[in-house]
Amino acid sequence: MSALLELEGVEARYGQVQALRGITLQVPEGAIVAVLGANGAGKTTTLRAVSGTVRRSGTITFDGKPLRGGPEAVARAGIAHVPEGRGTFTDLTVTENLRLGAYTRRERNLQADIERIAHWFPWIPERRHQQAGTLSGGEQQMLAVARALMAKPRLLMLDEPSLGLAPMIVREIFRIVKELNEQDGLTVLVVEQDARLALDTASHAYVLEVGRVAVAGSSADLERNESVRRSYLGY
Amino acid sequence: MADFMQQVVAGLASGSIYASLALALVLIHRATGVINFAQGEMATLSTYVAWALMTNHGWSYWPAFVATLVISFFGGAVVHQAVIRPNEKGSVLRVVIVTIGLLLFINGLIILIWGGEIRAMESPFPTRTIEIAGVAISIQDIGTIGVVLATVVALWLLFQYTKVGLAMRAAAVNPAEARLVGVRVTWMLTFGWGLAALLGAVAGMLAAPSLFLDPNLMAALLIYAFASAVLGGIDSPIGAVVGGLILGVGLNLIGTYVDFVGADLRLPVALAVILVVLLVKPSGLFGRTEVKRV
Numbered sequence: 001m002s003a004l005l006e007l008e009g010v011e012a013r014y015g016q017v018q019a020l021r022g023i024t025l026q027v028p029e030g031a032i033v034a035v036l037g038a039n040g041a042g043k044t045t046t047l048r049a050v051s052g053t054v055r056r057s058g059t060i061t062f063d064g065k066p067l068r069g070g071p072e073a074v075a076r077a078g079i080a081h082v083p084e085g086r087g088t089f090t091d092l093t094v095t096e097n098l099r100l101g102a103y104t105r106r107e108r109n110l111q112a113d114i115e116r117i118a119h120w121f122p123w124i125p126e127r128r129h130q131q132a133g134t135l136s137g138g139e140q141q142m143l144a145v146a147r148a149l150m151a152k153p154r155l156l157m158l159d160e161p162s163l164g165l166a167p168m169i170v171r172e173i174f175r176i177v178k179e180l181n182e183q184d185g186l187t188v189l190v191v192e193q194d195a196r197l198a199l200d201t202a203s204h205a206y207v208l209e210v211g212r213v214a215v216a217g218s219s220a221d222l223e224r225n226e227s228v229r230r231s232y233l234g235y
Numbered sequence: 236m237a238d239f240m241q242q243v244v245a246g247l248a249s250g251s252i253y254a255s256l257a258l259a260l261v262l263i264h265r266a267t268g269v270i271n272f273a274q275g276e277m278a279t280l281s282t283y284v285a286w287a288l289m290t291n292h293g294w295s296y297w298p299a300f301v302a303t304l305v306i307s308f309f310g311g312a313v314v315h316q317a318v319i320r321p322n323e324k325g326s327v328l329r330v331v332i333v334t335i336g337l338l339l340f341i342n343g344l345i346i347l348i349w350g351g352e353i354r355a356m357e358s359p360f361p362t363r364t365i366e367i368a369g370v371a372i373s374i375q376d377i378g379t380i381g382v383v384l385a386t387v388v389a390l391w392l393l394f395q396y397t398k399v400g401l402a403m404r405a406a407a408v409n410p411a412e413a414r415l416v417g418v419r420v421t422w423m424l425t426f427g428w429g430l431a432a433l434l435g436a437v438a439g440m441l442a443a444p445s446l447f448l449d450p451n452l453m454a455a456l457l458i459y460a461f462a463s464a465v466l467g468g469i470d471s472p473i474g475a476v477v478g479g480l481i482l483g484v485g486l487n488l489i490g491t492y493v494d495f496v497g498a499d500l501r502l503p504v505a506l507a508v509i510l511v512v513l514l515v516k517p518s519g520l521f522g523r524t525e526v527k528r529v
Contacts, residue, residue, distance in 0.1 A: 051415060053411070053414070053415070070414065071414040071415050071417075072414050072417050072418065072419050072420075075414075075415060075416055075417030076417050080416075081415050083411075083412070083415065087412060087415065088412075089405055089408060089409050089412060089413075090408075090409075091404075091408045091409075092401075092404065092405065092408070096401055096404075099398070099401055100401060100402070100405050100413070100416050100418070101416060103398070103402060103416045103417045103418055104416070104417035147416070151416070151417070
């Protein structure tokens with residue numbers, strides 16, 4: 001399997017603070033890859049470096065081509081980034097959010113796509129005129145994923161989809177992501193605090209510490225790794 | 236009663252002009268948090284362009300009107316790209332000061348090209364009145380209201396049903412998120428400045444036939460537009476339209492029936508409206524109080 005996304009020695013900083021100190025990672029086509037680590041380890045910044053919402057250096061290769069430019073260009077290249085804390089337009093309706101998800105596509109008739117989305121999120125069609133801000137936290141997170149899927153992305157990047165949500169909803173979201181991966185072959189790069197859930201879902205994972213990759217490997221290997229278990233899995 | 240109704244219709248006519256300019260202010264404020272103090276002068280410049288097309292080049296009103304809308308749209312877009320965008324990285328205050336500079340620049344430019352004298356501008360509507368249910372209503376008033384309403388409806392359709400309209404709204408409410416879905420936010424702002432300039436041009440070209448054209452055509456109108464926008468809620472497009480109409484009718488009725496206000500004290504009344512709304516309900520009639528999530 002070739003890597004769809006490849007980061008090599010990627011660095012990023014916020015003003016004086018260096019958030020990434022040379023990240024190297026690969027996301028193989030058709031895989032789910034998790035990024036774990038404590039707060040401030042650079043998980044979110046790693047995704048932001050890919051999507052171009054933070055100034056970065058180093059090499060990022062997507063589908064064999066160097067990935068450059070701001071988030072608009074990255075979205076056009078086929079990467080959908082669901083940022084931390086619900087990536088929805090709360091002032092707009094559910095349908096408008098979905099239409100915006102498909103913004104980079106030329107397709108004008110989105111009905112078929114919305115039906116495809118409804119397969120994963122059956123509640124969406126009946127709530128289509130509702131303002132996104134009036135949805136529950138879990139629904140907003142699902143809408144954010146649905147919106148990302150509307151772009152028909154080659155790579156889906158999820159930033160802490162579990163943040164502030166009830167465990168049941170979180171498991172539901174991860175189940176859907178896993179199914180999307182298995183049935184549609186969607187490649188996923190997910191940042192997650194809940195290491196156990198992430199390792200259950202992903203085939204590979206990277207553990208970050210202060211802006212560097214501390215440990216990397218298959219999920220099974222990491223689950224057996226002593227220090228990972230103690231630091232992130234709590235047993 | 237007939238007289239009262241006449242005053243209401245006349246009020247709606249001037250109110251729709253305020254509404255048009257207020258909508259221009261709201262479009263830009265919503266997207267960038269900036270009040271464009273040059274909006275009025277940009278509209279005056281547009282009106283001079285229309286006037287020049289008619290007077291110097293023999294165009295009739297409507298072709299000149301349409302051509303001016305197109306020119307204004309591109310003019311507004313160029314102003315954003317050339318003048319505003321280089322300053323957008325700074326504070327909001329910096330951009331506001333730049334718009335004040337722009338106001339002075341355009342005002343000077345108008346005087347340089349066309350001089351300071353007062354000019355008559357042809358009206359597209361007959362000054363006759365027609366009688367509806369016993370009320371004599373000026374055709375010019377009805378025409379003015381109709382043109383503004385048509386513009387507002389066209390704009391609403393654009394924002395509601397087109398891809399670019401949706402992208403503009405997304406860029407205004409959440410620029411960071413909009414970029415993530417691939418919206419080129421800066422171009423949406425440029426497009427918004429173009430639309431705002433177009434709305435201003437509508438206001439100017441409708442106002443000039445009755446107010447006469449001079450370099451300060453929009454000075455007072457800008458204050459009325461501010462009052463309308465503040466009354467309706469500075470971030471609410473519907474608010475701008477309703478606020479403009481309420482202000483137009485209200486000022487006209489007060490001017491007619493409250494003796495000491497008359498025609499001279501309307502401007503202070505508009506300023507009082509701004510003051511009272513900001514003190515009592517800063518979000519205006521249709522605005523939402525911003526709640527910041529912590």
